[in-house]
Amino acid sequence: MASGVPGHRVPRALDGVRVLDMSGPSGQYCGKMFADLGAEVILVEPVGGSSVRRDGPFIDNQPHPERSIPFAYFNSGKRSISIDLDLAEGQEIFRKLVSETDVLIESEKPGVMARRGLDYVSLTAISPRLVMASITPFGQDGPYSQYESEDIVALALGGMLYLGGYPETSPIAAHGNQAYLAAAQFAAVAAMMGVWAAEAEGLETQGRHIDVSIQECVVMGMENAIQFYDLEGTVRRREAGQQRWAGAGVFDCADGQVYLMAGGIVPNQFRVANVRWLMEEGVSEAEQMLAKKWDNPDYQASDEAKQIFAELFAPFARARTKEYLYSEGQSRRIPICPINTPRDLMENRQLAYRNYFVSVAHSHTGKPLTVPGAPYVLGSTPWGISRPSPRLGEHTSEILSVLGYDIAAQAALLKSGVTN
Structure with missing residues (x-):
């Protein structure tokens, strides 16, 4: 992003912040928010790629891991390395990445990272100031912590689904994984607070483990439904635009x-x-x-x-x-x-005036995609998409080289579960 002065780069708000994003559908927007503000974000994908790569719609309606439009939007600005974290070789690479990382975003079921030796306690032994945001359906503990869930389940168990739709129908969810997006935004705010605290407290500070429950994020979004019951004894119901009062x-x-x-x-x-x-x-x-x-x-x-x-x-x-x-x-x-x-929205004069929608080239096809920009404007440290979403494992060799792996070592790793 040029400043107009030859050789001069406009500073970004999160320049110098390093993030590992291995979060998948529930946390990918968290990583994107960091990337769009200038943080260096490395997307750590499983060998088969993020599950989001299989989500449509696809470019030209051709299903393919490199043609997913949701993946292209939520992972723009990131680099990709693909490793198998269940193998010792993958875990070694991950630890080296963590040693140079400020923020880790993950969404594994509670206990999975510990079984790999990659839990918060183990990782802070490598990087004491690490801020680790764990985004799970119900949090790290409690009777529901091992339950499987998807976005619609979190909406239902958080109460929001009860209010969606029409009085005469079953509940209807809003489109677009709203529970996941809520959790990602809460995680981003909390993680940024952790980074800020680490910088303010200096080298002796201890990192933070941020435990984000998607269900609890949905409950927070219920706004005044709880207050209606508390103050009026009224249970909010699905109204779907009907007149609650005349007018x-x-x-x-x-x-x-x-x-x-x-x-x-x-x-x-x-x-x-x-x-x-x-x-x-x-x-x-x-x-x-x-x-x-x-x-x-x-x-x-x-x-x-x-x-x-x-x-x-x-x-x-x-x-x-x-x-x-x-x-x-x-x-x-x-x-x-x-x-x-x-x-x-695409034709809205206000959004057009503020240049809200932006164009980014698709990494696989080269076609321009028009995507939402930022809902804010930073004058001195502007928001911006620095690169298209990565192809699966696109930056593996580049990242391994920075970590000190020579060509021979990279070749051996590629045979044992690291892909580029």
């Missing part, structure tokens, strides 16, 4: 849907402004919603109020575009927003 819910419009929050516990001026908007647009019957009883959230929660509002607002919204409803509503300080589709 709060999802409504169809001419080219999609909008979400309106102008009723219930929100400030009453939102409701009044919304009613006056309808009146000005010719919905004369809307005046009835200025009656005193409409000030009461309990009445707004009644079936009568919700039916009256829907009969007036729904036809109004269906005759207008979401852009019009959003712009006009915002000008009146009414909480209303479009429910954007992926295409809407």
